[in-house]
Amino acid sequence: MKQVIRLALADDQHLFRKGMALLLRDMADAQVVLECANGEELLAGIKHTPVDIVLLDLQMPVLDGIETTKRIKQDFPQVKIIILSTHDEDTMIAQLMELGANGYMLKTAEPDEIDTAIRSVAQSGFYLNDAVNKAMLHGLVMKKQVKPTFNEIDPLSERELEVLRGICQELTTAEIAEKMFVSPRTVDFHRNNLLLKTGARNAAGLVVYAMTKGIYTP
Amino acid sequence: MTTHYIDLTYLERLYKGDRSRVDQWIRIYLEEAPATFKQLSDRMEKGDSEGLAAAAHDLRPYAHYLGAPRMLDLLIAIGQRSRTEGAVSTAELVQEVLALGERANTELRLVIAPNGSADKPV
Numbered sequence: 001m002k003q004v005i006r007l008a009l010a011d012d013q014h015l016f017r018k019g020m021a022l023l024l025r026d027m028a029d030a031q032v033v034l035e036c037a038n039g040e041e042l043l044a045g046i047k048h049t050p051v052d053i054v055l056l057d058l059q060m061p062v063l064d065g066i067e068t069t070k071r072i073k074q075d076f077p078q079v080k081i082i083i084l085s086t087h088d089e090d091t092m093i094a095q096l097m098e099l100g101a102n103g104y105m106l107k108t109a110e111p112d113e114i115d116t117a118i119r120s121v122a123q124s125g126f127y128l129n130d131a132v133n134k135a136m137l138h139g140l141v142m143k144k145q146v147k148p149t150f151n152e153i154d155p156l157s158e159r160e161l162e163v164l165r166g167i168c169q170e171l172t173t174a175e176i177a178e179k180m181f182v183s184p185r186t187v188d189f190h191r192n193n194l195l196l197k198t199g200a201r202n203a204a205g206l207v208v209y210a211m212t213k214g215i216y217t218p
Numbered sequence: 219m220t221t222h223y224i225d226l227t228y229l230e231r232l233y234k235g236d237r238s239r240v241d242q243w244i245r246i247y248l249e250e251a252p253a254t255f256k257q258l259s260d261r262m263e264k265g266d267s268e269g270l271a272a273a274a275h276d277l278r279p280y281a282h283y284l285g286a287p288r289m290l291d292l293l294i295a296i297g298q299r300s301r302t303e304g305a306v307s308t309a310e311l312v313q314e315v316l317a318l319g320e321r322a323n324t325e326l327r328l329v330i331a332p333n334g335s336a337d338k339p340v
Contacts, residue, residue, distance in 0.1 A: 015250045015280070019243050023232060059275070059276065086276070111228075111232040111233075111234070
């Protein structure tokens with residue numbers, strides 16, 4: 001049986017939360033299990049109501065989206081975050097992705113993109129749209145602000161590079177495994193090695209690494 | 219010919235043409251919009267430049283959902299001018315947004331009226 005994606009919505013604007021809940025109501029394999037008006041409510045709620053993905057606003061009272069992202073990554077690292085914001089500045093997008101957000105979308109995104117983003121984050125751990133690609137390239141390549149934690153000493157093996165390219169192409173673990181004629185567990189093993197060697201914290205960080213190193217070009 | 223201040227094409231696409239959900243969204247909007255728009259005038263009158271810019275920013279997605287480009291332009295202008303020239307300098311812009319908001323509400327009430335309107339802005 002297909003597993004249901006458990007979603008949380010955190011936005012201080014009641015209308016936006018309700019509108020989003022209405023939209024997600026007919027998404028067959030996803031269910032909104034938690035609605036919160038700020039980051040503090042969200043963190044308290046996650047303790048009792050497990051969620052897979054949080055759709056998180058940035059501008060909220062009590063605890064804003066930036067602080068909430070930091071706290072979720074620290075206290076609930078398994079929870080994935082898609083930022084839904086009205087802020088389209090490159091610096092803001094890059095900052096949130098650096099903090100560990102798994103995707104970033106504007107509230108005015110095309111309707112289908114929301115569905116795509118949720119499925120992509122659930123399956124491959126990240127969702128990169130043009131805005132995020134642009135912000136990352138702008139922040140990390142144009143300004144030469146390459147993350148200093150990337151480990152340059154231990155080079156990536158051919159197999160690890162294959163897995164990395166697969167991740168960049170938004171392939172699932174199963175799809176990468178099939179392509180490489182190995183088991184999903186082997187792919188997970190290579191993925192863990194990639195995280196260790198690059199210093200990235202999640203799949204989005206791996207994509208940043210691949211892009212900045214010229215291993216992958218979107 | 220009636221001038222329409224809103225175009226609900228985006229909402230229709232958002233809810234995949236499901237009229238009942240579009241109507242639900244409109245009903246929630248009509249309940250909450252007056253208080254949200256009032257924040258604009260309150261913050262402008264208090265001279266709260268940052269608060270006004272933030273309120274205008276928060277309203278931008280709704281202008282997009284309502285298909286109200288003039289309202290969206292005004293909200294962007296209010297945010298910018300409030301931060302550079304102060305909240306009070308935006309008085310005319312805020313008044314125009316409030317007037318547009320009222321007109322939009324009138325059209326939205328027609329859209330969800332039991333018998334609808336022959337001249338719906340959809």
